[in-house]
Amino acid sequence: MAEAEKVQCIPYEFSEKRVSPWGxxxxxxxxxxxxxxxxAFERLELPAPGSNRGYKALDVVMxxxxxxxxxxxxFAHFGLLRYDEVIKKIFG
Known part of the structure; x- marks a missing residue:
């Protein structure tokens, strides 16, 4: 019981900051x-997007x-990155 009481004493606060396990x-x-x-990737002759809605090759590689x-x-996992606001802010 003493351990449970100690846990309750841990201070916490709320924040408006975005958080991510990948910070x-x-x-x-x-x-x-x-x-x-x-x-270095920009110096390579990576293919250009084929349409006005295509992604730059560097964006896909990164x-x-x-x-x-x-x-x-x-491959499906890297599609999930677009939903993590912290990763988007770090890597643009």
């Missing part, structure tokens, strides 16, 4: 910036890499 990816983003990964970094193991 630590900010450090990965800094690493990507420091090594110039996106610049989404796939982020999905791998957070443990995704199916």
């Amino acid at each position: 630590g990816l900010r450090i990965v983003r800094e690493f990507v910036n420091n090594i110039g990964l996106e610049d 989404s796939f890499l982020v999905s791998i970094w957070i443990g995704g193991n199916r």
Whole structure:
């Protein structure tokens, strides 16, 4: 019973900030910036979108890499990234 009483004493508060279990990816983003990964991909002749609604190849590659970094193991997993506001803010 003493343990349960201690848990009740943990302070908490509410916040309007967006949270994500992947907030630590900010450090990965800094690493990507420091090594110039996106610049290296931009120098490659990646295919352009085939329509005005297509995605840039760099966006697809970066989404796939982020999905791998957070443990995704199916192509469907990287589609879920678009719903995480924190990841969108970190990686644009």
